[in-house]
Amino acid sequence: MALFLVKRLITLLATLAGTSVVVFVVLEVLPGNAAQILMGPDASPEAVAALATKLGLDQPALTRYFHWIAGLLTGDLGLSYAYSSPVSELVLERLALTVPLAVLAMSLTIVLALSAGIYAAARHNKLGDVGLMGLSQIGIAIPNFWFAILLILLFSVQLKWFSAGGFPGWEEDWVDALRALILPALSLAVVQAAILARITRSAVLEVLREDFVRTARAKGASQRRVLWGHVLRNAMVPVVTVMGLQFAELLAGTIVVESVFYLPGLGRLIFQSIANRDLIVVRNCVMLLAAMVVIVNFLVDLLYAAIDPRVKASDI
Amino acid sequence: MMSLRQRALGHPSFVIGAVLSALLVLAALLSLVWTPQSPYEIDMALRLQPPDASHWLGTDPYGRDIASLLLVGARASIAVGVIAVGIGLLAGTALGLLASACRGWTEEVIMRVADFGFAFPAILSAIMLTAVFGPGMVIAIVAIGIYNIPTFARITRASANQIWGREYVLAARAAGKGAWRITIEHVLPNIASVLIVQATIRFAIAILAEAALSYLGLGTQPPQPSWGRMLAEAQTLLFQAPMLAVYPGVAIALAVLGLNLLGDGLRDLFDPKLARRR
Numbered sequence: 001m002a003l004f005l006v007k008r009l010i011t012l013l014a015t016l017a018g019t020s021v022v023v024f025v026v027l028e029v030l031p032g033n034a035a036q037i038l039m040g041p042d043a044s045p046e047a048v049a050a051l052a053t054k055l056g057l058d059q060p061a062l063t064r065y066f067h068w069i070a071g072l073l074t075g076d077l078g079l080s081y082a083y084s085s086p087v088s089e090l091v092l093e094r095l096a097l098t099v100p101l102a103v104l105a106m107s108l109t110i111v112l113a114l115s116a117g118i119y120a121a122a123r124h125n126k127l128g129d130v131g132l133m134g135l136s137q138i139g140i141a142i143p144n145f146w147f148a149i150l151l152i153l154l155f156s157v158q159l160k161w162f163s164a165g166g167f168p169g170w171e172e173d174w175v176d177a178l179r180a181l182i183l184p185a186l187s188l189a190v191v192q193a194a195i196l197a198r199i200t201r202s203a204v205l206e207v208l209r210e211d212f213v214r215t216a217r218a219k220g221a222s223q224r225r226v227l228w229g230h231v232l233r234n235a236m237v238p239v240v241t242v243m244g245l246q247f248a249e250l251l252a253g254t255i256v257v258e259s260v261f262y263l264p265g266l267g268r269l270i271f272q273s274i275a276n277r278d279l280i281v282v283r284n285c286v287m288l289l290a291a292m293v294v295i296v297n298f299l300v301d302l303l304y305a306a307i308d309p310r311v312k313a314s315d316i
Numbered sequence: 317m318m319s320l321r322q323r324a325l326g327h328p329s330f331v332i333g334a335v336l337s338a339l340l341v342l343a344a345l346l347s348l349v350w351t352p353q354s355p356y357e358i359d360m361a362l363r364l365q366p367p368d369a370s371h372w373l374g375t376d377p378y379g380r381d382i383a384s385l386l387l388v389g390a391r392a393s394i395a396v397g398v399i400a401v402g403i404g405l406l407a408g409t410a411l412g413l414l415a416s417a418c419r420g421w422t423e424e425v426i427m428r429v430a431d432f433g434f435a436f437p438a439i440l441s442a443i444m445l446t447a448v449f450g451p452g453m454v455i456a457i458v459a460i461g462i463y464n465i466p467t468f469a470r471i472t473r474a475s476a477n478q479i480w481g482r483e484y485v486l487a488a489r490a491a492g493k494g495a496w497r498i499t500i501e502h503v504l505p506n507i508a509s510v511l512i513v514q515a516t517i518r519f520a521i522a523i524l525a526e527a528a529l530s531y532l533g534l535g536t537q538p539p540q541p542s543w544g545r546m547l548a549e550a551q552t553l554l555f556q557a558p559m560l561a562v563y564p565g566v567a568i569a570l571a572v573l574g575l576n577l578l579g580d581g582l583r584d585l586f587d588p589k590l591a592r593r594r
Contacts, residue, residue, distance in 0.1 A: 015432045022436070026444045141573035143524050143544075145531050146565035149551055153558050164554070245434070252437035256528050260551065271532070274447050282447045290435040297434070 012298040019290045024065050027283040037277050038081050077284045082276035087284050098265035101181050102254055108189035117200025139194025144253050148187035148260040165262035184257045192246050199242045203235035237308050244300030248293040330581025336574025344390040353381035355388045355541050364557050373563055385541040386567050392542040396526040397519045399457045404464020405515055412472025417495040433466035438525040446534045456535035460525045464518050471514050475507040509586035516579035520572040527568050543568050
């Protein structure tokens with residue numbers, strides 16, 4: 001297990017290092033003079049030079065890269081040009097919305113997908129299975145931001161049960177804050193759940209054909225016991241793998257859905273920063289999102305080694 | 317034994333998918349030569365008109381004909397889908413074939429680089445590129461194309477590795493054929509069906525990504541109509557004209573549904589054993 005963990009940790013660190021290089025090259029080296037971009041084309045050369053010195057842009061790219069990495073590790077992400085406040089403060093403020101939204105959406109995805117997938121597999125080729133899989137096919141085809149708009153049309157415009165957007169903040173009333181995240185989380189979850197339900201169904205059907213399931217049935221185990229006691233754990237490896245990949249999609253989805261519901265999360269911060277040409281904020285936010293994707297996939301690797309010991313045996 | 321054509325016509329997913337995909341292509345082609353009205357002509361006197369004989373689905377807040385905008389919008393989806401999937405297919409397949417033919421360190425390096433490509437979903441790549449180069453359809457195509465490369469590389473390498481283990485490849489090696497010739501003459505033709513199925517599914521994903529990027533203002537730019545931007549414009553008028561937010565969404569969903577069903581159908585037709593197990 002220790003060797004497996006060390007190998008995975010080395011891969012994680014190498015991937016994070018590679019990711020940081022790509023983000024740095026694209027958002028720091030490619031644009032050329034970032035001070036010019038920040039100040040716009042009409043700024044005087046003296047003002048641009050002064051800002052470049054202030055931001056440390058007059059130093060070599062390699063020095064700036066290591067300075068940035070040291071800052072990332074110590075939580076010092078620099079100052080936002082547009083907001084005149086530390087980037088770490090801005091990011092933490094926005095993460096207080098984006099992380100709960102992503103976690104809520106993922107939880108909803110798992111609940112919806114596992115129940116639908118297991119139900120469909122247990123009723124293979126019957127009406128429930130065909131109906132659910134038909135629905136999931138439609139779910140996969142629906143863009144999450146359109147589904148979000150449809151939810152606003154139904155629950156905000158017609159029924160007036162939820163507000164059409166905005167976020168009151170956790171400090172005022174956490175129930176209201178949670179309420180503001182329900183429609184965004186649902187719009188993210190339904191589409192992802194449609195994909196995961198199909199994977200769950202296939203995985204459960206695959207395991208149902210195994211010899212040990214036949215043995216369990218021959219020994220008189222009920223359908224419920226076979227499904228929950230024998231099949232589910234064995235079917236979890238592909239399901240958990242897809243869940244990890246889906247978290248990346250979900251994070252990307254939050255960027256879009258935050259725009260639909262005017263939620264002040266990380267996605268909105270990125271767009272405001274692009275509009276403000278605040279590349280320091282964009283660079284740190286993109287790095288953070290990419291790192292979250294990489295770390296979640298690392299955790300998924302560990303998780304399926306825990307579910308299926310054969311994974312780590314073959315890996316070593 | 318039924319022919320492939322007979323099996324295709326008897327496969328509901330394939331038939332529905334093929335019809336919907338054909339309609340998507342036809343809409344885009346038709347818009348090149350004919351639209352009910354001009355999709356670019358702004359006429360504020362005609363803003364937010366209900367459907368009638370000259371405006372089948374009504375008009376948008378600028379008085380433009382919605383049916384015409386939808387027809388022309390299909391072009392943006394298809395253009396982005398074809399080019400972005402083309403980039404992923406060409407680069408990803410080449411990398412996957414190289415990894416499979418060389419094995420060892422080459423394979424390890426290519427696959428680790430592909431793994432790390434998964435850290436950048438299309439929207440994240442598009443955000444980075446937009447921050448540097450500004451928004452536009454080309455940026456959307458490049459971002460979605462880059463996002464497709466690791467997927468094609470992984471699938472190609474996995475499928476090609478299987479082919480390299482077959483006896484006819486061993487026979488070809490014994491006959492003195494080199495890795496390059498074996499890849500072109502034996503491996504590529506035998507993994508083509510897997511790549512076609514994957515390309516169809518990635519096409520659907522590219523349409524969704526293009527719509528999302530255009531919705532965010534990072535993709536297709538005005539005056540070129542796109543379904544994603546039509547939705548963004550419609551969202552500001554949800555209380556006055558809710559149907560404006562319905563039409564483009566239905567168009568996207570039908571296009572994606574069609575391509576997904578076509579992909580599923582093709583997979584079943586190419587691999588009947590798999591179809592029986594599903």
